[in-house]
Amino acid sequence: MDITEYTCDVLVIGSGGAGCKCGIVASKNDQDVIIVSKGLTFKSGCTMLAEGGYNAVFGYVDEADSLQLHILDTLKGGAFLNDLHLVHELVLESPKRLIELESYGCLFDRQEDGRLNQRAFGGQSCRRTCFKGDQTGHEMMLGLKEEVIREGVKTHSEVMITKLLFDESHSKIVGAMGISLADSSFVVYHSKATVIASGGCGWLYPVTSNAVQKTGDGIVMAYDAGADMMDMEMVQFHPTGMVAPKSRRGVLITEAVRGEGGHLINTDGERFMINYDPREELATRDIVARSIYTEIQEGRGTEDGGVYLSVTHLPEEQVQTKLHTMVQQFKDVGVDIINEPMVVAPTAHHFMGGIRIDGNCESNVKNLFAAGEATSGVHGANRLGGNALADTQVFGNIAGVQSSKRAQETELENPDESEIKAEIDRINGIWSEGTFNPEDIKNEIKEIMWNHVAIVRDEEGLLKAQDELNALEEKTKDMNVKSFKEYNNNLITALEVISMIKLAKLIVESALLRKESRGAHYRIDYPEKNDKEYLKSFVLNKNGEVSTIKRGLFDD
Template identity: 50%
Template sequence: METVDDVYQTDVLIIGGGGAGARAAIEAKKHNVDVLVVVKGLFGRSGCTVMAEGGYNAAFGFIDKEDNEQYHFEDTVIGGRYLNNQKLVEILVSQAKRRIIDLERFGGAFDRIAPDKLSQRYFGGQRFRRTVHKGDRTGHEIMFALREEATRQNVDILEEVAITSLLTSEGRVVGATGLDLIHGRFLLFRAKAFIIATGGAGRIYSITTNPFQKSGDGYAMAFKAGAALVDMEMVQFHPTGMVFPSSSKGLLVTEAVRGEGGKLYNSLGERFMARYDAEKMELSTRDIVTRSIFSEIQEGRASEHGGVHLDISHLPDETIKQKLDTMLKQFLDVGIDIKRQPMEVSPTAHHFMGGIRVNEVCRSSISNLFACGEVSGGVHGANRLGGNSLAETQVFGAIAGEYAAKEAKKLPYGDIDYEVLDEEHDRLYRFEEGEGALPYELKSRLQATMWQNVGIIRTEKSLKEAIAEIKKIKKEICSIKVESGLRYNLELLAAVDLENMLLVAEIITRAALLRKESRGAHFRKDYPGEDRRWLKNIILSKIKDGIEIYTEAPLITKMKP
């Protein structure tokens, strides 16, 4: 216990303060339990939700009256290539409308076509205009509303603390350890129920839309605690990230650009999506648009800086200013006026369809451990439709908060194994004694390996090369060196993150190697077709000697392939 600098005790501990974590906290507070949200960055400002631009899917049918929940369900399952847990999809589509009404009640204000009707736009893979939005700042509006409500509900928040491990006893989670990034303190958290809402792991790739906090912490700590993961090979590469300048490479160019009528052209001036999906064109599903752009680049039809052109100059200036204001300013900052000039774009690592395997109340395979948002798996199957992730944060954030609170009311605090606690302390602070490479050097190697070998196009050879490189980096991490001192030691954080990144990278790669077909976001050049025999989820869990991998049929409730 001497190694612990401070102890926090609460009923429900929520790890992560983005859209899902914030919504979980608001819901849990309704059940008269103590709630503490611990955030690696700043609450509501450091996750992916606040960066989300395009919109939130809810089948109101305000513009296209034919739209309904059944069509939303079908589009989601078809887009996910039938790997979705259909029970979770049913919950998503049935509760999405209620949750966005909650957001307006909390203080959010979304675009309208009439006082009682929200505006909705097209998004890829959807047959109707279903995506509710606030210009191209939808995520920002959602987080504004959630922060306001969390303040009203007196939610306790602890910022700039990285949770590093979950402590278990007798088959349940009893605590968590944390690194105070400001002061370098080692912290212990005790709780009765736990919610992981840490988002994805885009930072394991060299080109990504994700902020630096997204290093896969939630996947890693849940896996090490004994929770099962699912569909981890399914990594979505957003079709359109910025290409130029290099400092902006990978920065998101929202799907709303294509939803409002943006057109893709190669260097020959061809509107090339006609070759890949002549019916849906630019509004095909993200996996198809991504591979189409990648093919154009690989086959020598790239733009000046190695991307393709995305053009909206045919739209009225007022439409661009009103509906795509963030994009207008983002490109004006680098000297491009998108009202007159095309954007240069190329794919960028964006979202993880897989994650912690949960049931319909967001419970993992550990009874008092819940997960919601991008860190959970099962809703999206092999490919996520744009606009479904913001809906997911609110629908399943509320569910996780409710059921974690109910679980906490039934349980006493568990016993902490202080020997394990001391081991975790020593694991974190051992890097100060290293004499090898800097953590950033090893991190860059891992990111390059994942982008080149476990990216948009995969083969058995590339995947095996990635596993070999991951093993090499794992050996080198033992002698990694960081600067001394505890106060905001970003090198120490990078070293701790790297261990999580290596574990998540290996899990993704092993799952991708096992899936000998192409489905959704997972494309194997050596197995380019979809194989009905592989209509099954890949499940991964921890065993004494490493990783156990097995398969199960997806849960089908309404829609067979």
């Protein structure tokens, strides 16, 4: 049995914005770091795809902006389901972390006087979103990549981590294991501290803006290790994704389009957002997504199932300079957005649920830390645009500091060998000429989630989803995974669908528990928000226990 083994102080799973920041900080704290990624290092995370901007209070455009306003906007946007301590960390630290990005070489747009430029984003009372045109995440990853290389951090691409490893007493995490995508050989990592920064799970849905690797593997690994999962029902649908052609369906159309003054228009020629919210196009994402959904459902959508997003009324220079990526993105499919509208519809975008962490980014499992979209708490029931990129840097930084401290006070310990053997046996057991194609099962998961657990939900649909997911879980025991070893996509897909079903079932369970509508979670059978009974987060774990955490301005 081929097993390749590596040893490090800090193991970081995920190479997007949070993972890279964590690795940089841990390395600067004299720790030996390995960053491992299921896809290509630096390129397979969602940070690279993020377009709109990074929220930080500088007051360079709106002098009235303040830390207090950013905190309040974040809490209002999250329907007060946020962890207040984490919100404070996000808001207080995000300006410092942006300045660090500039020290890595990132270039953000500036005003004529040389100060950072800032644009308007939905749900925010001031213009506080810093940006690089509509390529902000890409610019951040360029700088983070350079700093990772300067620090000499080791990176491993195309290794799918499948299991976190405990010590022999099962009291703490001492590493992780998985398989190489190149030849399906097993890889074991020994570490003093482990950080999950593997992102979200947009590919639970057939229409998503996420990178193709985002199937929630890291979240499920933590769940299997005993980590608490929180706010699992909260899945954000970005209001504006591409509709056509089919190959581009779901590809993100940045909120910067609306931030720069774009108008949403139905097929009656009506700018309809005023009917739903006085903030119009700059309402929070949950409201805009539901408004577009309603327009389409009530027959005011396009033939291909969208509405129009227009910037034709804006100066051409503004569109060309501030929305350059959007111009090119639509030019590639034969649409000139300077002279004709885009067609848009909601797309699965960000997961507010995930691993529950404390202020040190540590889970309830010793030596297991997490940062970025794999975690829960900071965004509550709905994330504000611009807070995700800040999240990666603020909590990537904290995870880097705290995992380093843990590594400095911890000795390397051997994992429980029986766990390694059990995981090898599990994966080898998937190699079979079974009945069901893993890719077909994956598509069935997406359709179940889209039909029953998407923008609008009800108890009947959620219960149906539960039954259908249980049936799919049985199919995973009889999958057809051919026996060739090199670049075995069927094996990777089979491992993904096992995790995806677990994650989908947790989302459904939590959605059934929340008998109200709050943020991204909209129950048509319980359409009102109910603070008296449901101003609380639901926490689930693998033992089947359900607990709650009271929320509001004075949460614990």
